[in-house]
Amino acid sequence: MPTRVLIVGAGAVGAFYGSRLATTPNILVSALCRSNYKVVAQSGFRVSSPKFPDYTFHPEHTFTSPAEARNAKLHWDYLLVSTKALPDVSDDSELLEGLVGEGTAVVLVQNGIGVEAPYLKRFPGVTVLSAVTIVSAAQPEHGVIKHNRWTRISVGPYLPHLDAGGEGAKQSDAEAETKGKAFVEMLKQGGINDAEVYDHAGLQFVRWHKLAINSAMNPSSVLSGGSGNQAMSSDSELSRHLLGVMNEVLETAPKVLGKPLPTKLAPAEKVLESTRKNSSGSKPSMAIDWSEGKRMELEVILGNAVRLAREKGVEMPRCQSMYALLRMAQENREAAKSSKL
Ligand SMILES: NC(=O)c1ccc[n+]([C@@H]2O[C@H](COP(=O)([O-])OP(=O)(O)OC[C@H]3O[C@@H](n4cnc5c(N)ncnc54)[C@H](OP(=O)(O)O)[C@@H]3O)[C@@H](O)[C@H]2O)c1
Structure with missing residues (x-):
């Protein structure tokens, strides 16, 4: 069975890391787009990078809305969320309604603090992987991804019950840790050599x-x-x-x-x-x-x-x-x- 990844918010960061995952055998990457939908559905993402030769990334499926993604009725192993984190504008965890299935891990590649909580609140018990990247990338026009420099991405399970005053370890923690390690391995296979795995506190x-x-x-x-x-x-x-x-x-x-x-x-x-x-x-x-x-x-x-x-x-x-x-x-x-x- 292939591993299926859906990029939710396919802009600079999501499309860059998604495109790297898509270069590896047995990983199928799809994209939930917004304003760039038309271009991406037609021509995919053109990616330039100082680290990799220019390439085009054609998502397996390109969706124009969460409803269209839900209607595809696919099982997603990873939902890679890379919208801008704007909780004062929208709760983007809502985009994932109907997409989280048995064993799905939600991977949040976003800047800031406290981005994970809305996802765990909406989907109690789901595996949330928190990811921090120092990449420099941009989408200067729809469907064009310019990777400027750096690739490092740090990934770890989000397990707030382990924090001081939390409920302590749960059985599902090991599964979240395994998913985090597997995701980092997938990134490495895609050429992100400095992808690194952490525990929750780290x-x-x-x-x-x-x-x-x-x-x-x-x-x-x-x-x-x-x-x-x-x-x-x-x-x-x-x-x-x-x-x-x-x-x-x-x-x-x-x-x-x-x-x-x-x-x-x-x-x-x-x-x-x-x-x-x-x-x-x-x-x-x-x-x-x-x-x-x-x-x-x-x-x-x-x-x-x-x-x-x-x-x-x-x-x-x-x-x-x-x-x-x-x-x-x-x-x-x-x-x-x-x-x-
Ligand atoms: N770019 C970098 O170099 C960099 C580096 C480190 C960390 N980060 C962090 O990574 C995160 C993503 O940044 P980014 O630079 O990749 O932002 P971006 O290029 O603006 O990409 C975000 C994408 O999410 C889409 N989106 C937003 N809401 C959506 C919705 N409801 N449905 C479907 N798509 C939606 C946007 O579509 P529209 O175009 O239609 O708005 C856009 O394509 C941010 O937290 C940022 O701080 C970025």
Whole structure:
């Protein structure tokens, strides 16, 4: 039996990793699209990458809506969710209604903190794999995937009952761990050599570590008028701010997760140092979303961390200030948009 994967939110990240899985024997990858449906259904995804020769990825099935995907009545081994995480706009776990079957694992490849909870709430008992990637990829036009650099993706089962104060281990944990390992093996077979597997706690630290970078770079870029990563990290005053935000997040993570920060995670100074050397001119996605008038991933990159920390009696003043300012800016813009309608 082939392994069937459905990409839910087939944009830059989903189509890139999905296309790599599709290169391996016995893995059939389909895509649930939205605005890119017509192009993808007709011509597939054209993928360019510095790591792989150019190729075209034709999904086994291309669906235009969740209803169409449900009507196909296929069994999905993995539902690879890679929409932008915008819980203030939509609960994307709803897209999976009727697609989760016996043994289906939901793999969330999204930035931010707290992205997993809505899926476990809607589908109690389902295997949720949490995945964090440092890839740089874009979809500059429908059906065109530009992989710019990096491939690393970290995957681990999401088992919140193991957290301090949780119910403790369950029998199904082993199955989730096995699914996580199998998914990483599949990625490796697809040429993602630095796919790596973690346990629940380890992956949550990787998430917080990526959050430290995202919560520093993304909002600061918007608030500084769309500055690039290298420019921000090379500016004497702004780099102090970035360091302050990253350290705030890295100091908060152990207080929320109840364990010390693993030493293998790069300290903030090291992250900034390598950002200064990156001359690609790249800008954080939040700045691009803001400049295109789109909603930003504010809740998962700032709001959830601020709230989780507050529940533990910890304030995150740098993140909180950026969150409050940007949330209001976004609300004002949305209000202005609707008053024009
Ligand atoms: N791009 C990167 O380099 C990168 C790196 C690391 C992490 N990430 C994270 O990965 C996640 C995905 O990012 P991305 O850059 O791949 O975003 P993206 O290119 O915007 O892709 C998201 C895709 O989801 C689709 N989508 C959203 N809602 C949908 C719905 N209801 N039904 C069907 N499709 C839907 C979007 O369709 P429409 O085009 O119609 O909106 C789009 O094709 C985010 O959390 C991001 O922060 C991205």
